[in-house]
Amino acid sequence: MSIRELSRATSAGVLLTLAAVSCTGNIGDAGRDASGPGWPSFGPTQAFQLRRLTVEQYEATVRTLLGVSTDGAPAIEPVSSVQGFPAIGASSAAVSAAGVAKFENAARYFAHAAFGPDGPRDALLPCTPSGPTDLQCFTLFVESFGARAFRRPLSSVEVAAYAGLASDVATTLNDIWGGLEAVTSAFLQSPYFVYMAEVGEPDPDNPGRYRYTAYEMASRLSYFLTNDMPDDALFAAAESGALLTQTGVQEQATRLLALPAARNAVRNFFSALLVLDGLPTMVRKAELFPQFTPTLAASMREETLLGFENLVFDSDGDYRRVYDQNTTFINAELAALYGVPAPSSDGFMQVTLPPSSHRVGLLGQAGVLAPRDHVDGTAPTRRGLFVLTRLLCQELPLAPPADLAIPPAPTGELTAKQALEQHSTNPVCASCHMETDPVGLSLEHFDAIGAYRDTDRGMAIDDTGSIDGTTYQGLEGLGAMLRDHPALGPCLIQSLYHVSVGHRSTQFDQPTFASMVEIFDESGSHIMPLLAGIVASDGFRYLPPPTN
Numbered sequence: 271m272s273i274r275e276l277s278r279a280t281s282a283g284v285l286l287t288l289a290a291v292s293c294t295g296n297i298g299d300a301g302r303d304a305s306g307p308g309w310p311s312f313g314p315t316q317a318f319q320l321r322r323l324t325v326e327q328y329e330a331t332v333r334t335l336l337g338v339s340t341d342g343a344p345a346i347e348p349v350s351s352v353q354g355f356p357a358i359g360a361s362s363a364a365v366s367a368a369g370v371a372k373f374e375n376a377a378r379y380f381a382h383a384a385f386g387p388d389g390p391r392d393a394l395l396p397c398t399p400s401g402p403t404d405l406q407c408f409t410l411f412v413e414s415f416g417a418r419a420f421r422r423p424l425s426s427v428e429v430a431a432y433a434g435l436a437s438d439v440a441t442t443l444n445d446i447w448g449g450l451e452a453v454t455s456a457f458l459q460s461p462y463f464v465y466m467a468e469v470g471e472p473d474p475d476n477p478g479r480y481r482y483t484a485y486e487m488a489s490r491l492s493y494f495l496t497n498d499m500p501d502d503a504l505f506a507a508a509e510s511g512a513l514l515t516q517t518g519v520q521e522q523a524t525r526l527l528a529l530p531a532a533r534n535a536v537r538n539f540f541s542a543l544l545v546l547d548g549l550p551t552m553v554r555k556a557e558l559f560p561q562f563t564p565t566l567a568a569s570m571r572e573e574t575l576l577g578f579e580n581l582v583f584d585s586d587g588d589y590r591r592v593y594d595q596n597t598t599f600i601n602a603e604l605a606a607l608y609g610v611p612a613p614s615s616d617g618f619m620q621v622t623l624p625p626s627s628h629r630v631g632l633l634g635q636a637g638v639l640a641p642r643d644h645v646d647g648t649a650p651t652r653r654g655l656f657v658l659t660r661l662l663c664q665e666l667p668l669a670p671p672a673d674l675a676i677p678p679a680p681t682g683e684l685t686a687k688q689a690l691e692q693h694s695t696n697p698v699c700a701s702c703h704m705e706t707d708p709v710g711l712s713l714e715h716f717d718a719i720g721a722y723r724d725t726d727r728g729m730a731i732d733d734t735g736s737i738d739g740t741t742y743q744g745l746e747g748l749g750a751m752l753r754d755h756p757a758l759g760p761c762l763i764q765s766l767y768h769v770s771v772g773h774r775s776t777q778f779d780q781p782t783f784a785s786m787v788e789i790f791d792e793s794g795s796h797i798m799p800l801l802a803g804i805v806a807s808d809g810f811r812y813l814p815p816p817t818n
Contacts, residue, residue: 306787308663308757310764315778317480317814318361318771321466323493324349325356326538330498332458335418337390338383344375353768354660355542361773365464377458385451395450402440402449409433412453420462421500422485432456466493466772470813480815487513491522491805494770496531497538516806523805527798533579536797540578543660543765545641546571554719555646561607562719569603570637570720576618577632582797589795590758593631594749596623607636607721628722631749633657633713636720642710643718650710657709658737661752663761667702685714685726708736712748759790763800770804782809 323331325348329340347369352359365373385391396414397407412432416424424432432453440449457463466489470480482490488500488508500508504522512518526532541547549571554562576599581587599620605612608627613619623629632638642652658664712735717723725731733744742751752758763786768774775783786803793799804810 308760310775312777312780315776321360321772322363336384346372346376357769377455381451381455385447399446405437408436419457421489484508484513495526497535537575559719574637590753593752639720651706654706654710662757685729778814779809782807
């Protein structure tokens with residue numbers, strides 16, 4: 271039997287079976303009745319029992335587990351995004367038949383990278399095998415490596431099966447490393463590696479209530495706060511039972527949030543929230559935007575992410591002030607775009623923008639404006655849709671079906687506002703565009719690469735905008751509106767909370783969501799206390815009891 275056949279026999283069939291039933295549900299208690307602007311719609315209570323690792327989490331786990339690079343590796347099947355986040359779609363992500371093959375290819379690639387001649391194989395072994403028949407050493411490897419791969423201790427049956435696989439392959443091939451490569455490939459294809467099992471257990475102190483196990487909590491904490499597998503300290507906390515207490519969870523959360531990986535996780539969250547991931551590959555017509563380069567687009571993304579990294583970890587700032595502050599991070603390339611002096615040193619520097627830059631807040635950053643635009647001009651409707659749906663969590667009507675008659679776009683030299691005026695008179699379009707267009711048009715002083723302009727092709731720009739029927743003027747007015755909007759905080763909490771639990775809120779989550787809004791408001795809209803509050807909450811530590 272080949273390594274490929276052995277690997278398939280031990281895990282691929284199981285993966286398909288579990289992937290097909292990756293989510294179960296039941297109706298439960300409705301929870302506390304509370305809602306408001308920016309709050310989620312609480313669906314029926316469900317017990318989400320399996321959550322697939324996202325591509326980023328899978329690759330980070332492989333790097334940590336094996337000490338190998340993931341650059342150039344075979345791609346695995348991605349998790350579909352929900353509300354813009356793969357982590358939210360994780361609890362309903364099945365694996366297709368083609369996806370199983372992709373996981374197999376990736377697993378074999380990484381196993382060979384680890385145990386091939388150039389891999390870090392010696393560092394991965396807790397013993398020195400005496401030969402291909404050294405079952406004792408294979409068993410020690412399976413116990414130690416398997417517990418980290420599955421993020422929980424293995425049962426005696428699992429240890430015997432995986433150790434037997436390694437021994438059989440090593441004996442057949444007369445190759446110790448071939449046996450270790452085969453069993454590692456099997457581990458990396460197993461559903462216990464690809465998925466986070468979150469089945470829970472009865473809480474002995476609260477009859478009728480279910481809590482996540484200590485090892486399930488270790489994975490929940492680690493993948494939310496660092497986007498990676500648990501480290502040794504977290505495994506030790508799980509083994510001691512500390513993660514079954516709120517205090518133990520809070521202590522580990524404080525430790526994890528001080529790690530560099532937590533900064534990367536926060537950057538990844540805001541990159542997804544603001545749809546920044548496509549910036550490094552964004553294109554613009556050179557004849558229209560001669561300043562634009564791929565390095566400028568990458569700098570745009572870095573400006574925004576450095577700002578949020580600073581907000582959360584360095585200044586512990588007020589999230590609401592992100593929308594009207596005049597400080598940001600720029601390098602020489604962005605300084606030229608913004609028309610301000612370049613930093614005195616290479617790289618990025620935090621600066622205070624002068625009034626002459628015409629910029630304030632998050633929506634004055636080129637990287638937040640440009641991803642919504644066309645290659646040859648601005649897209650006010652898209653900009654407005656982004657503000658209303660991503661920052662305020664407003665639900666807007668769906669776009670009309672393709673077969674409905676839409677009048678042709680007007681011709682001639684028109685400003686964006688004039689071109690979009692037909693939406694207000696066309697009943698097919700008006701229901702959505704009357705909400706999105708006034709917001710996007712208030713940002714028309716910034717072109718499709720986020721550069722300030724006084725006019726649009728020589729014509730005056732009217733940057734009057736409105737949200738919820740309240741009129742404001744331009745970027746500064748929009749920033750003030752967002753800063754004080756009652757939906758701003760709950761909308762951010764909605765995205766963070768959904769990412770933390772891996773699914774949309776249900777009625778079971780409603781009391782927790784209400785408490786998170788309270789924590790956020792009482793902290794002065796600071797994100798660090800919110801992160802700590804989420805992981806210590808009932809919604810994060812408990813789950814609905816299963817039904818028979």
